[in-house]
């Protein structure tokens with residue numbers, strides 16, 4: 001599948017439909033080059049020579065191994081520590097102090113497309129620092145659920161091991177020293193930070209009924225790839241599992257305009273957070 005024109009219109013359309021149904025990602029028109037480059041190694045590993053044969057094989061893929069490989073190849077896992085910083089400042093300066101007041105049940109935070117783990121670990125580091133600098137203020141556990149559609153990326157997130165390149169993106173020397181142990185080959189996150197986090201696979205297109213309720217949801221840099229209809233359904237489901245007054249963070253280029261009227265936009269110091277309407 002080295003050439004763009006080796007993908008027929010029929011195969012491209014069928015593949016686009018399949019990808020959207022499986023994970024919400026909308027390819028749009030004329031992205032044959034993207035499909036070609038992203039799927040090249042999947043085809044090679046499975047000894048196939050065209051998108052058509054891959055689609056045919058998918059129909060027999062009861063183990064879902066092949067579809068998972070395809071989703072992994074087609075999704076973007078770009079992430080970094082304390083990405084965009086504003087959500088983390090808002091969490092520390094506004095949301096955690098509010099949640100701490102008279103709280104008797106665990107505070108629950110969901111990182112809804114956590115990629116290789118930098119987002120949930122950043123949240124946990126911040127919670128750790130908040131507790132350390134405000135002794136006695138937050139008297140309940142903080143539980144973080146971290147989910148992603150990709151079992152492979154989740155496995156690497158759960159290991160909590162990062163190379164120098166990943167460590168260099170958004171982590172201060174102080175946090176690196178405080179929250180990681182250096183080994184000859186990688187940096188290992190400390191159990192004090194990882195123990196607050198539960199990792200599990202979840203496709204955002206599926207039901208959230210078994211997740212329980214949350215105070216805060218981080219759903220950042222994933223809805224950008226979805227159709228308006230999928231965004232509506234996802235935000236509707238998220239609103240249904242937010243505690244009263246709960247908050248949602250979206251990515252810097254994402255918004256709720258034309259998507260839901262259940263959330264109020266709250267401007268914070270340099271950023272935006274969405275709060276469930278009363």
Ligand SMILES: C[S@@+](CC[C@H](N)C(=O)[O-])C[C@H]1O[C@@H](n2cnc3c(N)ncnc32)[C@H](O)[C@@H]1O
Pocket residue numbers: 022023024075076077078079080083112113114115116119147148149150153202203204205219220221222251
């Ligand atoms: C660009 S990363 C965002 C990571 C992190 N939230 C951040 O902002 O840095 C997008 C993640 O969304 C995941 N993803 C894509 N489609 C998904 C779906 N339908 N359900 C759950 N996760 C999905 C991908 O596997 C990828 O890890």
